[in-house]
Amino acid sequence: AFELRDCAQVALVSASPRKGVSLGGGDVQVRIANMPINEQLANGGITASFGSTSAQVVSARKVVPDPTIYPDAPTNEWDVYLTITSPAIDMIGSVTVTLKTGSAQVTFEYVIVQPCDLKVFCASQQLALGGMVLNPFHLETTPPIDETCSFEYCITKDAIPFPTIQRTSVCANDKCTSKPIGVTTGGDLVILTLLDFVAQSAADVSISVSMGQETGFCTINEYAATGWTAPPLDALSNQATLTFVMPPAPLGKGAATVVITATFGSEKRAVSFSYEYIKPIVGRAQVLLLSPSSVRTGEVTQIYVELSNFGEPPLAIQVIKPGMATMAIMSVSGVSYQETRVQSSTRDLTVLYFNLPSITTLGVQTASIFYTSHGVDRAGLYDITIMPEPDARIISYFPAAGLSDAPYSIQTSVNYLPLSFTAADVSAWWFKPPASAQNSTKLDVTSMVYTSRQACQNRSCSSATLVIRTPDINPEGVLGAGSWSIIVCAEPTQTACSPTPVSFHYIPANAPI
Numbered sequence: 304a305f306e307l308r309d310c311a312q313v314a315l316v317s318a319s320p321r322k323g324v325s326l327g328g329g330d331v332q333v334r335i336a337n338m339p340i341n342e343q344l345a346n347g348g349i350t351a352s353f354g355s356t357s358a359q360v361v362s363a364r365k366v367v368p369d370p371t372i373y374p375d376a377p378t379n380e381w382d383v384y385l386t387i388t389s390p391a392i393d394m395i396g397s398v399t400v401t402l403k404t405g406s407a408q409v410t411f412e413y414v415i416v417q418p419c420d421l422k423v424f425c426a427s428q429q430l431a432l433g434g435m436v437l438n439p440f441h442l443e444t445t446p447p448i449d450e451t452c453s454f455e456y457c458i459t460k461d462a463i464p465f466p467t468i469q470r471t472s473v474c475a476n477d478k479c480t481s482k483p484i485g486v487t488t489g490g491d492l493v494i495l496t497l498l499d500f501v502a503q504s505a506a507d508v509s510i511s512v513s514m515g516q517e518t519g520f521c522t523i524n525e526y527a528a529t530g531w532t533a534p535p536l537d538a539l540s541n542q543a544t545l546t547f548v549m550p551p552a553p554l555g556k557g558a559a560t561v562v563i564t565a566t567f568g569s570e571k572r573a574v575s576f577s578y579e580y581i582k583p584i585v586g587r588a589q590v591l592l593l594s595p596s597s598v599r600t601g602e603v604t605q606i607y608v609e610l611s612n613f614g615e616p617p618l619a620i621q622v623i624k625p626g627m628a629t630m631a632i633m634s635v636s637g638v639s640y641q642e643t644r645v646q647s648s649t650r651d652l653t654v655l656y657f658n659l660p661s662i663t664t665l666g667v668q669t670a671s672i673f674y675t676s677h678g679v680d681r682a683g684l685y686d687i688t689i690m691p692e693p694d695a696r697i698i699s700y701f702p703a704a705g706l707s708d709a710p711y712s713i714q715t716s717v718n719y720l721p722l723s724f725t726a727a728d729v730s731a732w733w734f735k736p737p738a739s740a741q742n743s744t745k746l747d748v749t750s751m752v753y754t755s756r757q758a759c760q761n762r763s764c765s766s767a768t769l770v771i772r773t774p775d776i777n778p779e780g781v782l783g784a785g786s787w788s789i790i791v792c793a794e795p796t797q798t799a800c801s802p803t804p805v806s807f808h809y810i811p812a813n814a815p816i
Contacts, residue, residue, distance in 0.1 A: 313337045315409040316382065318400070320448060324418035327391035328446035330361070331400075331413070338383040339407050340365050347404070351387045353413060354398040361386040389413070416450040422569070425457035434460045439568045440503060440533045458534050463567055464499040466543075466574040471495055483561075483576055486583040489551035492524070495563070500528065500543040501572060502565035509564045510547055512578065517553035521561070524548060552580035588613040588683035590672060591652075597688040598659060602761035606657040608672060610683050613653040635662060635670050635687065662689050693719040693763055695729070695793045695801045703805075707777035707784065708812035712749065715769045717791050717801070721762050724793070726751035731771045732797060733789045733807070735779075740790055740797065740804070747772045773807065781812040 316334040323329040340363055341348035347363025367381045385402065392398065392415055400413045421442065425435045438458040447456070472479045472494040475486070485491030502508045510521035528543040545563065552559065559580055564573040592609040646654040655672070662668070668689055673682035700715040720729060726748045734743035748769050755766040769791065777783040788804035790797075 313339075313407045313409060315411055318411045318413075321412065322414040322416060323389045323448055324446075324450065325392055325395060325415050326418050326446060327389045329389045329448040331387045331389060333385040333387060333402065333411075335383045335385065335402065335409055337380060338402070338409070339404050340383050341404075347383065347385070349383075349385065349402055349404045351385075351403075352401050353390055353392060353415075354394075356390045356392050358390045358400075359388045361388055418447055419450055419452035421447075421452065421456045424452040428454070428457060436460060436463075436570055437568045438534060438539075440501075440531060440539070443503065444533075455534075458539065458568075460570060462534060462539055463501060463570050463572060464539060465572050466500040466563070466565060467498045468574055468576055469496045469498055471576065482579075484579040484581060485549050487552040487555055487580045488583055489549050491549045493521075493547055493549060493561075495545045497543045497545060497563075497574070499540050499572075500545070500563075500565050500574070501539060501541065501567040502526065502528065502543070503567075507566045508545065509566075511562045511564075512550055512553060512559050513562070514552065514554040514557060514559045514580075519550035519553045521547040521550060549578070556580055556582050584612055586612065587681055588653075588672065590683040590685040593670065593685045593687065596686070597690055598662070599690050599692055599761065599763050600663055600665060601661045601692045602763060603661065604659045604761070606659050606687075608655045608657065608685075610653045610655070610672060611651060613648070613672075613674070613683065635659065635668050638662075665689050665691055692799070694799050695719050695791045697789070697791055697801050697803075697805050698766070700789075700805055702807075704808040704810060705773075706812050706814075707779070707809045708781040710775045711773045711807075713771045713773065713789070713807065715771050715789075715791065716754070716766065717769055718766050719762055720765050720767050720793050722753065722755075722759070722765050724751070726769070728793075728795065729769065730792045730795050730797070731769070731789060732792065732800075733773075733787045735785060735787050740788075740800070743788075743790070743797070744778075746789070777809045779809075784809055784811045784814075 314336045316336050318331060318333045320329070320331065323331070338349070342365060345362060346360035347365075349360050349363055351358040351360050363383060363385050365381055365383055395415055395417055397412050397414050399410050401408060401410050422437045425437045428435045435457040438456055442456055447453070471481060471483050473483055473485050474492040474494065475490070479494075483493070505523050505526040508523055508526055510523065512519045512521060524546040526543065526545050528541045531541045533539050557580055559578045560575055561578045562573055562575045564571055589611045590608065591611055592607070594607045595604065598604040598606075640657055640659060644656040646656065648654075666689060667686050670685050670687045671679060671682040672685070673679055696718045698716040698718055700713050702711060702713065705711045715731075729748055729751065731746040731748050732740065732743035733746055734740060749772050750770045751767055753765065753767045755764055759765055771789065771791075779785070786806040786808045788806055790800045790804045792801070793799035
């Protein structure tokens with residue numbers, strides 16, 4: 304049969320299918336001749352309704368005959384191709400579909416039928432096929448277009464997989480750990496990556512936390528599943544990320560079991576993991592050891608520190624690799640210094656190293672040690688003594704005696720001289736008791752060689768050998784006898800001198816040998 308129409312008028316050319324289920328969701332393909340269209344809009348500016356129920360125009364495109372193929376086609380005619388999604392309508396029977404833009408309008412009849420009760424249909428096949436249930440994922444992605452009951456919407460129970468946890472993270476205070484552990488007060492954020500977790504939305508997920516006979520429930524923050532595959536083409540599978548907040552511990556400190564359940568149609572699939580509730584850390588950190596507790600001004604000193612009550616979940620239970628920067632701070636005299644190394648950090652013990660530079664304020668100072676993320680209010684406190692630079696000290700010398708008529712080069716081992724000094728920067732003095740050092744005479748320091756270890760970087764570990772030359776003869780004459788006291792100073796003048804002098808004894812030149 305042929306239908307004659309005016310090619311210049313708006314007219315329905317075709318619509319398919321013209322039957323669908325009351326649940327809606329089916330796509331209807333429509334072709335209309337000469338329908339005005341706004342090509343700037345996805346729906347072409349066209350509205351659709353099934354009876355009094357609005358429907359979505361998914362796409363609209365205008366097609367003009369190609370003049371190279373149809374050279375005789377009128378230039379003022381075209382076709383519009385529409386895709387419309389049928390809405391859910393609570394009725395069974397015929398309804399008029401209206402497509403309209405401006406004054407242009409077309410209509411056609413659409414039959415709404417009762418869909419197959421797929422839950423009942425799939426369940427009725429249990430004996431024959433080993434137990435089947437409705438596949439809600441396939442139902443959502445490919446809704447039925449008519450009342451036909453099809454096996455493609457059914458899935459055997461054995462084909463619904465059990466989920467596995469691929470990765471766990473517990474986060475608090477912007478820090479995360481892979482260990483499932485958190486505080487008894489709750490509030491820690493758990494992020495799970497799962498495989499084959501078949502919940503289609505957060506509404507299909509439940510999470511319980513059990514300790515003994517007590518149970519709590521988690522608050523779901525976010526759920527997303529990607530990479531879905533499903534029957535009838537593939538095995539049911541996906542990858543999912545689930546984020547939720549742990550509740551307070553049902554029974555305080557101890558082990559708990561977290562069960563995550565996905566509902567898939569009428570079936571449930573669950574996976575669980577163990578979670579450790581620990582008491583929150585409150586109050587200040589406790590400094591167990593700070594060594595050395597006395598340092599010299601003018602020196603860079605490595606400080607070793609042990610603390611407890613210092614970590615905070617999850618950081619408290621996350622062992623930090625050596626050299627990992629965590630911004631632990633030691634504050635002394637109002638100046639802050641960052642740690643040079645975090646050797647380890649657990650809930651029970653944290654070990655840190657600091658290089659403490661020269662501090663000019665002498666006396667007992669309070670060191671505050673804290674993580675920047677925790678704040679100074681939780682700092683561990685410990686008194687550290689800042690001592691002045693050490694005075695030079697004579698350790699040994701040779702010779703200790705000689706004849707009064709000859710000069711001597713005394714080989715002198717001296718500690719605590721600045722590492723940058725030369726022979727010109729130090730001084731040696733001598734006097735004969737009962738005179739004092741204030742009435743001493745300067746001696747020549749002819750050479751100076753450092754003998755301290757190569758690793759020594761501070762004055763307090765330095766050692767050097769000085770050659771101190773005595774006068775050509777005993778200042779009291781060649782027949783003079785007695786002891787002279789010698790001191791060494793870490794300055795050209797009599798400052799920073801060795802506190803205890805050593806003695807050089809003169810023997811008269813005519814004394815029998």
